[in-house]
Amino acid sequence: MAKITPDNKSVVVRFAGDSGDGVQLLGSQFAESTALAGSDFATFPDFPAEIRAPVGTTFGVSAFQINLGARRISTAGDQPDVLVALNPAALKVNLPALPKGALIILNTDAFNARNFSKANIETDPRETGELKDYQVVEIAISTQTLEAVKPVGLSKSDAEQCKNFWALGAVLWMFGRDRGPIKDWATKKFAKKAPEILAGNLAALDAGHAFAETAELSAEIPQFEIGPAPMEAGEYRSITGAEALSLGLAAAGELADREVIFCGYPITPASSILHHLSRMGDLGVATFQAEDEIAACCAAIGASYGGKIGVTSSSGPGIALKTEAIGLATAVELPLVIINSQRGGPSTGLPTKTEQSDLYQAVYGRNADTPLPVIAAAGPGDCFDAAIEATRIALRHMTPVFLLTDGYIANAAGPWELPDMDDFEPILHGTPPTPKGDPTELKRAIWNRDPSSLGRPWIAPGMEGLAHRIGGLEKDIATGDISYDADNHQAMSELRANKVEAVAEFIPDQIVEQGPTKGPLAVVGWGSTHGAIHRAVFVAREQGYDVAQIHLRYLNPLPKNLKRLLAGYDKIILPEMNMGQCATLLRDKLGLDVISLTKVSGQPFKISELEDTIKEHAPATLKKAAE
Amino acid sequence: MNAPLTAKDFATDQEVRWCPGCGDYAILKCVQKTLADVGAVPDNTVFVSGIGCSSRFPYYMNTYGFHTIHGRAPAFATGLKLANPELDVWLVTGDGDGLSIGGNHLLHVLRRNLNLQIMLFNNEIYGLTKGQYSPTSRAGTRSPSTPAGSIDAPLNPCSFALGANARFIARGIDTDARNLSPVLKAAREFKGAAFVEIFQNCIVYNKDIFEDFVAKKTAKETQIHVEHGKPLLFADGTNGLKLNPQTLALEVVVVGDGGVPEAEVLVHDETNRSIAQMLINLPTEGYPMPLGVIYRDPSDPAFDDAFWAAQTTKGKRTAKVADALRKASVWKKA
Numbered sequence A: 001m002a003k004i005t006p007d008n009k010s011v012v013v014r015f016a017g018d019s020g021d022g023v024q025l026l027g028s029q030f031a032e033s034t035a036l037a038g039s040d041f042a043t044f045p046d047f048p049a050e051i052r053a054p055v056g057t058t059f060g061v062s063a064f065q066i067n068l069g070a071r072r073i074s075t076a077g078d079q080p081d082v083l084v085a086l087n088p089a090a091l092k093v094n095l096p097a098l099p100k101g102a103l104i105i106l107n108t109d110a111f112n113a114r115n116f117s118k119a120n121i122e123t124d125p126r127e128t129g130e131l132k133d134y135q136v137v138e139i140a141i142s143t144q145t146l147e148a149v150k151p152v153g154l155s156k157s158d159a160e161q162c163k164n165f166w167a168l169g170a171v172l173w174m175f176g177r178d179r180g181p182i183k184d185w186a187t188k189k190f191a192k193k194a195p196e197i198l199a200g201n202l203a204a205l206d207a208g209h210a211f212a213e214t215a216e217l218s219a220e221i222p223q224f225e226i227g228p229a230p231m232e233a234g235e236y237r238s239i240t241g242a243e244a245l246s247l248g249l250a251a252a253g254e255l256a257d258r259e260v261i262f263c264g265y266p267i268t269p270a271s272s273i274l275h276h277l278s279r280m281g282d283l284g285v286a287t288f289q290a291e292d293e294i295a296a297c298c299a300a301i302g303a304s305y306g307g308k309i310g311v312t313s314s315s316g317p318g319i320a321l322k323t324e325a326i327g328l329a330t331a332v333e334l335p336l337v338i339i340n341s342q343r344g345g346p347s348t349g350l351p352t353k354t355e356q357s358d359l360y361q362a363v364y365g366r367n368a369d370t371p372l373p374v375i376a377a378a379g380p381g382d383c384f385d386a387a388i389e390a391t392r393i394a395l396r397h398m399t400p401v402f403l404l405t406d407g408y409i410a411n412a413a414g415p416w417e418l419p420d421m422d423d424f425e426p427i428l429h430g431t432p433p434t435p436k437g438d439p440t441e442l443k444r445a446i447w448n449r450d451p452s453s454l455g456r457p458w459i460a461p462g463m464e465g466l467a468h469r470i471g472g473l474e475k476d477i478a479t480g481d482i483s484y485d486a487d488n489h490q491a492m493s494e495l496r497a498n499k500v501e502a503v504a505e506f507i508p509d510q511i512v513e514q515g516p517t518k519g520p521l522a523v524v525g526w527g528s529t530h531g532a533i534h535r536a537v538f539v540a541r542e543q544g545y546d547v548a549q550i551h552l553r554y555l556n557p558l559p560k561n562l563k564r565l566l567a568g569y570d571k572i573i574l575p576e577m578n579m580g581q582c583a584t585l586l587r588d589k590l591g592l593d594v595i596s597l598t599k600v601s602g603q604p605f606k607i608s609e610l611e612d613t614i615k616e617h618a619p620a621t622l623k624k625a626a627e
Numbered sequence B: 001m002n003a004p005l006t007a008k009d010f011a012t013d014q015e016v017r018w019c020p021g022c023g024d025y026a027i028l029k030c031v032q033k034t035l036a037d038v039g040a041v042p043d044n045t046v047f048v049s050g051i052g053c054s055s056r057f058p059y060y061m062n063t064y065g066f067h068t069i070h071g072r073a074p075a076f077a078t079g080l081k082l083a084n085p086e087l088d089v090w091l092v093t094g095d096g097d098g099l100s101i102g103g104n105h106l107l108h109v110l111r112r113n114l115n116l117q118i119m120l121f122n123n124e125i126y127g128l129t130k131g132q133y134s135p136t137s138r139a140g141t142r143s144p145s146t147p148a149g150s151i152d153a154p155l156n157p158c159s160f161a162l163g164a165n166a167r168f169i170a171r172g173i174d175t176d177a178r179n180l181s182p183v184l185k186a187a188r189e190f191k192g193a194a195f196v197e198i199f200q201n202c203i204v205y206n207k208d209i210f211e212d213f214v215a216k217k218t219a220k221e222t223q224i225h226v227e228h229g230k231p232l233l234f235a236d237g238t239n240g241l242k243l244n245p246q247t248l249a250l251e252v253v254v255v256g257d258g259g260v261p262e263a264e265v266l267v268h269d270e271t272n273r274s275i276a277q278m279l280i281n282l283p284t285e286g287y288p289m290p291l292g293v294i295y296r297d298p299s300d301p302a303f304d305d306a307f308w309a310a311q312t313t314k315g316k317r318t319a320k321v322a323d324a325l326r327k328a329s330v331w332k333k334a
Helices: A023-036 A088-097 A113-118 A141-152 A156-160 A163-174 A180-190 A195-214 A241-256 A271-277 A293-305 A316-332 A359-364 A382-397 A407-411 A439-446 A486-505 A527-542 A562-567 A581-590 A607-617 A620-626 B023-038 B054-060 B073-083 B095-101 B103-112 B157-163 B177-189 B216-222 B273-280 B303-310
Strands: A010-018 A040-046 A061-069 A082-085 A103-107 A135-139 A234-240 A260-264 A285-289 A309-314 A336-342 A374-376 A400-406 A413-417 A469-471 A519-526 A547-552 A554-556 A569-576 A595-598 B045-049 B064-067 B088-094 B116-122 B168-173 B193-199 B223-226 B239-244 B249-254 B289-296 B330-333
Touching (some): A010 A023, A010 A163, A023 A040, A023 A061, A088 A113, A103 A163, A141 A163, A141 A195, A241 A382, A241 A407, A271 A407, A285 B303, A293 A309, A293 A316, A316 A400, A519 A527, A519 A581, A562 A569, B045 B054, B045 B073, B054 B088, B088 B095, B095 B103, B103 B193, B157 B193, B168 B177, B177 B289, B249 B273, B273 B289
Parallel strands (some): A082 A103, A260 A285, A374 A400, A519 A547, A519 A569, B045 B088, B223 B289
Antiparallel strands (some): A234 B330
């Protein structure tokens, strides 16, 4: 069969199986091979909330989707062109998402009465005709795997565990990818711990590859040709949001020349940041797993008080618990970085599903008037810069800062151009005063705020001659002594508000990412919707729609030019994965009404959904131009 | 060399705002004097507190100080000690702050054995919120929130501490600086979490609740000041505590003429958990109140030391992020 070169130069592949089938490893290694071939890609792991759901059930299905292209790729793709289903439940769950004509590769060994019953399937879907619109390739993957690894002498269950490598081998052949780097990786991972498992996996990998290549099936298994994507010259690696964020925090510590102390408590989907950072001791990062979310936040503030960069992280429910402590950090003017890996809510909600759920919580969610800066990361690689920026703001203004990310960004991966660390400015903070003899003069020096940032000097216990007391009671604006004075409270409240507003003086003007700087229509987004919006606007523009794309990093305060910029468009569409929180924010802060496009299905926006909305709201003149 | 500091040097210019006659004044004085006596360095000393009357303490100490939020002082202190294990950190809490809203954090700071001193001012009542019953209030305590008397069983702070695997447990009385000061010194010297329960008289909402053993006139009979390696004697050595091997409980015995020989009195071993357990839980009726260092087990490392020892590079930055970024498969685009 001739190699298929898709018209849009991209293919979406979805691997699905039981949560114990090694689907995530299969997907991530395929992504690695894509990266090394120079194609662009974006991945989206989709795993169940249950750790080991009963084998064969629909709620135990784990999936990994990758969109790979010889063009720039901005999302993991709307619909899979290829589905690899390792059991009937995986087929059942994913079939509705497939477009007609999609290629389905099935592991026929798993298609038996036992698995049908576990997945609540009455009749074998291969016999009901429900697969007639698809191109189905049936392979006895388990049997083939057992056969291939027999010489290694593994137990039957260990041998069958190698089937993900077998499938990987077959898929690598389909895409004409090299097996070498994957073998190297596997050797590094398994050679010492489990040499037999390594041997089994390598045998399975080769067997899958050979099977696809040599079998008469080669007529049946299509081959895809996805070449390198046009990308800027530079060094690249694959990175997930959680990894990039962790490295970004380490980089912030390096730029500030301070150690980072990260205090967390396990919660999905934020825990991966704790895991990554706990291996970065040599980068000046220490991690502390606290007894609860509150303690994690308090310990991070304690670390900041002690002169280290205190960072805490959680997801919505955990952030709610930290709220009182965050207010204290504002009151005592200590730096703190709070990372919220957002997920669906309210309450426990949808722990593994993504949602931009907590913008209100970040901007407004504290007792009293307690403003604080809020920024959001737009994608996996961007988490690196966002972490540096959040730390920079925290130290410059001596304030807690919210960094919003979400489950999608945390787990998704894509190629990332490695930054040059020399391009980053050092992170600065207010330097401690020299001790004054007179106690009142000393107090004034301790609370002497920088006139432009309103940040105070960062003074840690142990510094000679600067002993002073801080606390959550309202303090005198000049001396820091407890003060219940009415005018002083007014002045302190204004100071806290002005301090956050002052951040706007240091951040860049809002730019237009694509399209005109004024015109009939703009799509404004924030956070992880970036990829889908970028692609949808790109496609619409190719079709002749003169639409602009604007993506917000700074949510509080907003960039100073934003109001004027947005006023230059007749209509603004704001897609977000919540019930319209950023739309409310823009109405509140800018007095601006937008067309709010909301989605809370636990899944990211599809590009097609956004394209449809752009076309629906495009003014008649634009539509005409497009025709 | 500068002249040694005095108690006065540890006082701030802030007006102390506890009720006149409050036991906190005596504790404050005792702490200030103790720090002066041991030559503590104010710039290296930090008082961390939660919320409540006791938690105003840091404002009055001319050291570093952090008045935090209700119940969470142990967590702030943990972050602070991790950031700088060299600091001498004192935690000030109360029965409501430490055992009610902050029970979880107190449990974990003790279990982890963070190197700090915890002074829990126990007055068996909520003072700052005007007199509601607390987790240490005796059953039947009438308060604004329990007009018919409280019904739940109180918690024994030292028993809680022992259960949480605290390695240093001591007791003292607010107005008895002569005995409290050495306890505080011992707590400060201890490498680990040193828990000190201080019986504190809330003269407004729970006046003289500890009078049965605090009263100076009868103190000899109602208090037993325990000392490692010495027999558990009180009332000028005329009474003692003896272990009854049948019941595995301590009994009050008369010592000497008409009683048992002193050799039969139990010798205090502060490293013995079982003795600590019995002393902490002595019945109140007919028994003296054990005071002083009840339990001390220095065999475990302090958490802050262990934390940094466990870090591969001991907390030092030895690698560059630019290199760490490249610890993956990296490809070049021309």
